[in-house]
Amino acid sequence: MIERSPLFNAISYAMMVIGFLIVVTPFWVVLVAASQSLSEIARVPMSLWPSAHLWENIEAAWNRADLGPKLLNSLIVALGVTFGKITIAALSAFSIVFFNYRARMVCFWMIFVTLMLPLEVRIVPTYSIAANALSPFQTLLDTLGLTGLISALTGVEVSLNWNLLNSYTGLILPLVATATGTFLYRQFFMTVPDELVEASKMDGSGPMRFFFDVLIPLSRTNMLALATIMFVSSWNQYLWPLLVTTDRENYGTVVMQLKALIPAQNGTPDWNVTMAGALIIMLPPLVIVALAQRWFVRGLISRDK
């Protein structure tokens, strides 16, 4: 509904301004706090105007939380998860949309149902699998009695073990499954005309050739949109990295390091350094969103011709 009247316009603008303020005020407070000195930030009420100490605070935060290597870790994990999610989403949607097999809808609904099982709900079993990724197979062998059989026959005790704790694999792999991505890709693939599929069949390309030569280039905007969401959400992961890494020194991510930046109970209340750290940590996703937002919007609301 499009309605144009001065009153209506005024209301619309007011709503937008309120929304803008709600979104931007916290950022502003972080930025202001990050630029103040310890004495300035301790003052009550706090000044809402930036001061001149931004760089020294950033430097302090950078050193205190060891942000250099941690940023690299975060980047590796976020990129790994994003890449993995897109690959899996595209391939699973490809299978669901373009192939005709009996269990197709069952598979689709199984994937869809996982939307209702976020990581937080299944964190204990996920952790136990991360601790030994082969444990399901071990259990299978044990319950079938094969372990006993093999050890009786060959004298070898079967004990499968693949530990994912404290590794990039462990940080990335459990996060790569994505129902949202599969669904998004499915919706896009369903808009691809059948004739295109048939034309490529006549041109002699097999399914994977079609996937790489036609579907992937056509879904570029979707892919960017998905990548943006996925990058931001995996950058913001807190619970899983916290669980799966005990070796924080080497495998910690920046979001976990936020905690290290919070002043200790009886320590100096240098919130200015904490805020400077927060500023650094939220910068990469901000940059990604800023760069990708044009495609992001296009990829989610429509497709280009």
Added chain:
Amino acid sequence: MAAITLKSVKKNYGKTPVIHGVNVEIEAGEFIVILGPSGCGKSTLLRMIAGLEEVTAGEIHIGDRLVNQVEPRDRGCAMVFQNYALYPHMTVAQNIGYSLKVAGVPRAQRDERVRAVAKSVGLEDYLDRRPGQLSGGQRQRVAMARAMVREPKVFLFDEPFSNLDAKLRVAMRAEVRRLHRDLGVTSVFVTHDQTEAMTLADRLIIMNAGRVEQIGKPSEVYNRPASRFVADFIGSPAMNLIEGMFDEQGHFVYGRGGRLAAEPLNGQRRPGRKLVLGVRPEAVRRTNEQKPGAIPALVEYIEELGAARLIHADASGTRIVAVETENVDIPSGAPVHLEFNDDALHVFSAEDGRRIDAHA
């Protein structure tokens, strides 16, 4: 040696049969048009030849090879689709050359062939454009070039011109005809447009509800329709079909007691058997005086076509259309007499619609 042979080809979708056993032999180099109303199975038949649909029963041979289980790419067919089916993210050159790329043809050779083919359909200036920047006619040319570049044994066209405007359609028709003459490749062309079919075809296959009604040259199909369906479907304005039966005196009795002296009786045209008499509007002449063989009718209205006009008349409850080439003005309700060319009368069985010949 036939280029394509279909032997009792059948197709079911689930339990519903859509093609009920088609037998056709297509000669090498022939231009075959499959014509029929929408939903008659003509596209399905074409797609079965292409390998895009599975054959439920029967055999399809291309050359001397049984291709029922052969992948589309290995059948040596190229297809032009109704909605062009160009890859939107590729340039014209990439679109045309894609099949060669898939086949692993080296780049230099590929470019050369793409250029040659593009030239033959007048696209050499558009090679770097994307399909989105082309008009409908140009897109269809790209689709044709893409089919030609593979140097196939068979061209398949699936209603390729139905998205083009009337003028462009005529131009593309001529183009297809020219390409067929130059290349001499066996072609199968599906359409529901009878003008397109009549002008393009060496032979027509007329289909109705999953069955072949008639196979023949356009003139044969027009002059000797094998069934009531073909008679009604081919020709515009449509053939007059008059239901009735012969009486003992050899008159055809129709409508509310109308009588017409007609061709001699024979076994098939025995008195009392329900028949359908067909006569094309072009073979109906208007005469002013009553004479034997002419039937009286009342003019309902005149349809002006410019070069000619159609007289819609009511003859004892049966609508008859006649083509009038003379520029006359006849008021509605005026009585006229209509005379039929004797050799232009077609007789069909009222039960199964098949043609009944006088000398059969």
